[in-house]
Amino acid sequence: MRVERNRILIIDDEPQIVRALELLMQREGFEVRSASDGIEALSAIEDGAPDLILLDLMMPRMDGFELCQKIRSNPAWKNMIIVILTAKGRDIEREKGMALGADHYVTKPFSTREVVQLIKSALEH
Amino acid sequence: MRKRAALLLVLLAVIVLAQCLVTAFAVFYADGTSADSEQFIRLRQPFGIWIALIAGLQTAVFFVIYLTILKPLNRLAEDAKAITKVNPSGKIDIESAALLEDITDACNALGNAFLEARRATIGTASAGSQKTEEHEVRLDSLLKDLKEGIVVCDEMGRILRFNAAARRIVHDSDALRINGSLYAICARQPIENAIELLHQELTRSESEEKIDRLRFRCSALDGSIQLSCCLHLLPSGKDPSWYFVMSFEDMTETQTTLLRKQISLVSLIESMRSPLANLRASAEGLAAYRDVDPQVRTELEGIILSETERLSNFFQATAKEAESIRISLWAREDILSTDLLQCAARHLQEVHITLTFTGHPLWVNVDDNAMILLIEFVARRIAEHAGVSELEVETLLGDKRTYFAFMWKGMPIPEPQLSGWSGAQLVPYPSSLSVADVLRQHDSEMWSKRHQRDGYATLVLPVPFSQQKSSAPVPYPSRPIYTSLETFLEPPLLDAAATQPLSAATFVAFDIETTGLLPAEGDRIVAIAGVVMTANRIFIGDVFHSLVNPGRLIPGNATRVHGITNEMVSGQPSVDQVLKAFQVFAADAVLVGYDTAFDMSFIRSREAESAVRLRNPVLDILLLSMAVHSHTPEHSLDAIARRLGIDLDKRHTALGDAFITAQIFSRLLPHMEERGIVTLGQAYEASRTALKANRGT
Structure with missing residues (x-):
C-alpha cells in the first residue's frame, strides 16, 4: 500500500513569504510546518522528517546550502525532496544548489501556481 | 677668434699695399724735377728697385705664412667644431699642416677622450655603433607620445628604459629610474607569474595555438595604485637571453568604482526578489480563493500594499545605480587550463603539496594571476583540512563552464567552512584580493561534496570558458580525457x-x-x-x-x-x-x-x-x-x-x-x-x- 506523502516544511527567514506559502499549501491539503533558519529546521526534521522541504538559501545562523549538505549526508533522509526557493538567481548558484543535493531550484519571484504544481508532481513520484 | 684673424690678414695686406704705393709715388715724383734730374734718376733708380724687391719679398713671406699656418689653423678650428657638434667619431686630418703636426695630434687625442667621455655618459656600453644610437633616438620619441606607461626590463626586473607616461602613472615616484628594480614599484608576484606562463607558452610546439602576451592586474606603490598591465617577452639574442616589456594603465579609479557599483547593483536586484515574491503569492492567493475569510483577506491586502511600496523604492535606487554604471572590463585572458595548473603546482611544491592533474587542456577565460592564487589557496586549505599532501585536480568540460575538480581522500569541506574562506586575502596587505573577489570576478561559486569514488571527497571550482577560442563548436570528442590510474x-x-x-x-x-x-x-x-x-x-x-x-x-x-x-x-x-x-x-x-x-x-x-x-x-x-x-x-x-x-x-x-x-x-x-x-x-x-x-x- 502506498503511504501518502504530504508533509511539507517551509524554511525561510522572511515571515511574509512563510505566511503566504503556509496558507497556500494548507489550502492545497498539505500538512505544513515552518522554520525560520537552518538550525530550527534541523530540529524540526529530527522531530519528524517531512516528505518535502521548501528551502530558502540566505538565512541567519545556518544557511540553505549548509542545511542541504547536512540533510544529504544523512542516509535516513535520502528520500526527502528538497526544493530551493531563493533570491539567489545566478546560474552558478543554481548549479551549486543542485550539486549539493537539491531536487529543484526555483528563484524568487516565482508563481505560486507553478510551485504547487512542482510540489505535487515531485511528491507523486 | 675668427674676427681677429681676419683683421690681422687685412692689416698685413694694407702694410704690403702701402709699401708698394710709397715706392710707386717716389718713382713718379722723380720724373717731374729740374736739370739735375737725370743725375737724380741715376741715383734713385737702384733705390726704387730695392723698394719693389722688399715689397715682393714681404708679400711672398705673407703667403707662405698664410698657407702653412693661418689656413691649417682655420681648418683645425672648423674640424674641432664638427667633432664637438656633429660627428664625435671624426678625425682631424690636414695634409699640408706639417708645422702644426703636434697640435693636430693633440687635438685628435682630445677628440678621442671627448668621444669616450660622451659614450660613458650616455651609459650605453653596447650602443657603440651609430646605428644603435639612431634606433634609440627613434624609440624614445615613439615612447614619449604613448599614453600608456611603458617599462622595458631585463630578466631580473631591472629597468632599462621607461617613458614619460610611466613616470606620470606612478606619480613621479623616485623608485622609477634606470637600473632601478621594477619590483620596488609594482608587486613582484603577478609579474613573475605572467613571465612564467609566457615562458611555458614559448616551449610549446610551433603548430599549437599560442599566446605571446598576457594581461593582468597588479598593484603598485604599496597598493595605492591599481594597474592594468600587459606583458610581452622579448628575446634579445645575447646575454641576458630575454627582456620584457610591460605596458600599463592606471585602473585604480575605474576598478574601485566599478566593483562598488557592481556589488550594489547585485544586492539591489536581490533585495527586490523577496518583496516581489511576497506580492505575487499574496495576490495569487487572493485571486485563486475567492471564499477566503475577511481577516486573512485584510492581511493579504496589507502585504500587497507594503510590499508594493518597498519594491518601488528598490526600483528607484536600482535605476539610479544602473544609469551611472559603466562597462566592466576585468582583465581576463584566454589561457590553457594546464598552464594555470602547472604554475600553481610548481608553487605548491614549495610548501610540499603535490598537485597532479588529469584531463584535456582546455582554454579558459580567467584573470590568470588571481586564478593561480585561488587554486593555490584552495589546494593549501584542502591539504590542511584533510591532512593530506597529495591532491588531484581533474579538468572537466561542462555545458557552460570548465570545472577544476579537486579530489582527495577524506571528507568533503562543510559549507560554513567553505563560505568562511570567502573573506580570506590572497595577496599580502596592503593590496587586497579576496577569495570572494576572485569568485565574483569569474562569476563562480565553489562547492564540496563526496566523490563518486568511495572514501574520497571533491571540491568543484567552475571557471568561465574562453569566449573566442571555444566559440566554434567543440570538435568531437568534446569531453576531457579522464584517464586515471x-x-x-x-x-x-x-x-x-x-x-x-x-x-x-x-x-x-x-x-x-x-x-x-x-x-x-x-x-x-x-x-x-x-x-x-x-x-x-x-x-x-x-x-x-x-x-x-x-x-x-x-x-x-x-x-x-x-x-x-x-x-x-x-x-x-x-x-x-x-x-x-x-x-x-x-x-x-x-x-x-x-x-x-x-x-x-x-x-x-x-x-x-x-x-x-x-x-x-x-x-x-x-x-x-x-x-x-x-x-x-x-x-x-x-x-x-x-x-x-x-x-x-x-x-x-x-x-x-x-x-x-x-x-x-x-x-x-x-x-x-x-x-x-x-x-x-x-x-x-x-x-x-x-x-x-x-x-x-
Whole structure:
C-alpha cells in the first residue's frame, strides 16, 4: 500500500513569504510546518522528517546550502525532496544548489501556481 | 677668434699695399724735377728697385705664412667644431699642416677622450655603433607620445628604459629610474607569474595555438595604485637571453568604482526578489480563493500594499545605480587550463603539496594571476583540512563552464567552512584580493561534496570558458580525457590473466554515449555498444548495441554530439537492464576502449544500485597509443585512427566508435609486439608507464 506523502516544511527567514506559502499549501491539503533558519529546521526534521522541504538559501545562523549538505549526508533522509526557493538567481548558484543535493531550484519571484504544481508532481513520484 | 684673424690678414695686406704705393709715388715724383734730374734718376733708380724687391719679398713671406699656418689653423678650428657638434667619431686630418703636426695630434687625442667621455655618459656600453644610437633616438620619441606607461626590463626586473607616461602613472615616484628594480614599484608576484606562463607558452610546439602576451592586474606603490598591465617577452639574442616589456594603465579609479557599483547593483536586484515574491503569492492567493475569510483577506491586502511600496523604492535606487554604471572590463585572458595548473603546482611544491592533474587542456577565460592564487589557496586549505599532501585536480568540460575538480581522500569541506574562506586575502596587505573577489570576478561559486569514488571527497571550482577560442563548436570528442590510474587499480589484474598472451585473448571493443560529462552530477548513459574481436579478427556479426533510457532529459548539446534524442530513448530499457545484458555479452573478455576511465566511471556509478559488476580487465587504446607512439602528443581518437590509416566514416555513434576502437586496437597490436608487449600484464604495465609519463600534459 502506498503511504501518502504530504508533509511539507517551509524554511525561510522572511515571515511574509512563510505566511503566504503556509496558507497556500494548507489550502492545497498539505500538512505544513515552518522554520525560520537552518538550525530550527534541523530540529524540526529530527522531530519528524517531512516528505518535502521548501528551502530558502540566505538565512541567519545556518544557511540553505549548509542545511542541504547536512540533510544529504544523512542516509535516513535520502528520500526527502528538497526544493530551493531563493533570491539567489545566478546560474552558478543554481548549479551549486543542485550539486549539493537539491531536487529543484526555483528563484524568487516565482508563481505560486507553478510551485504547487512542482510540489505535487515531485511528491507523486 | 675668427674676427681677429681676419683683421690681422687685412692689416698685413694694407702694410704690403702701402709699401708698394710709397715706392710707386717716389718713382713718379722723380720724373717731374729740374736739370739735375737725370743725375737724380741715376741715383734713385737702384733705390726704387730695392723698394719693389722688399715689397715682393714681404708679400711672398705673407703667403707662405698664410698657407702653412693661418689656413691649417682655420681648418683645425672648423674640424674641432664638427667633432664637438656633429660627428664625435671624426678625425682631424690636414695634409699640408706639417708645422702644426703636434697640435693636430693633440687635438685628435682630445677628440678621442671627448668621444669616450660622451659614450660613458650616455651609459650605453653596447650602443657603440651609430646605428644603435639612431634606433634609440627613434624609440624614445615613439615612447614619449604613448599614453600608456611603458617599462622595458631585463630578466631580473631591472629597468632599462621607461617613458614619460610611466613616470606620470606612478606619480613621479623616485623608485622609477634606470637600473632601478621594477619590483620596488609594482608587486613582484603577478609579474613573475605572467613571465612564467609566457615562458611555458614559448616551449610549446610551433603548430599549437599560442599566446605571446598576457594581461593582468597588479598593484603598485604599496597598493595605492591599481594597474592594468600587459606583458610581452622579448628575446634579445645575447646575454641576458630575454627582456620584457610591460605596458600599463592606471585602473585604480575605474576598478574601485566599478566593483562598488557592481556589488550594489547585485544586492539591489536581490533585495527586490523577496518583496516581489511576497506580492505575487499574496495576490495569487487572493485571486485563486475567492471564499477566503475577511481577516486573512485584510492581511493579504496589507502585504500587497507594503510590499508594493518597498519594491518601488528598490526600483528607484536600482535605476539610479544602473544609469551611472559603466562597462566592466576585468582583465581576463584566454589561457590553457594546464598552464594555470602547472604554475600553481610548481608553487605548491614549495610548501610540499603535490598537485597532479588529469584531463584535456582546455582554454579558459580567467584573470590568470588571481586564478593561480585561488587554486593555490584552495589546494593549501584542502591539504590542511584533510591532512593530506597529495591532491588531484581533474579538468572537466561542462555545458557552460570548465570545472577544476579537486579530489582527495577524506571528507568533503562543510559549507560554513567553505563560505568562511570567502573573506580570506590572497595577496599580502596592503593590496587586497579576496577569495570572494576572485569568485565574483569569474562569476563562480565553489562547492564540496563526496566523490563518486568511495572514501574520497571533491571540491568543484567552475571557471568561465574562453569566449573566442571555444566559440566554434567543440570538435568531437568534446569531453576531457579522464584517464586515471583507477581503471588499472580496480579490479586488480589476476596473475593468471597477467600472463595470458594477447594473441590468444578475446576482446570486446566498446563505447558509450552519455547525457553529459559528470556521472556524479546526474549525467547518465544513453547508449552502449560493443564488438567481439581477437588479435586477428573483428567479428562484425557479433555486436552489442542498445539505446538506454537515461531517466532524465538529454541536453541539446549532447544530442548534437551523438544524435540521440529524447524521443529515441523513450521506451528504451533502463541503464541497469542494459548493463546486465552487456555483462552477459562481454562474459570474460578483455574490454578495450578509448579513455576508459570516462566510460568506467559511468558504469561504476550504477554498481551501487544494480546487480552489475563488470570486473573484466580493461585496456585503453589511448594509453597504448601513448606507449607505442610516444614521439607525438596527438592521441585523440581521430588522430590515432588517422595515424593508423583507419577511415572515420562511422564516428559519433556508440557502435561506430566501438568499431573504430576495434580497428585501432588490432593495428596497435603489431606495434605493441615490436616493443615486447605480448601479454595482458605487459600491456597493463606499458599503459601505467604511459599514464605516468603523460600526466598533466
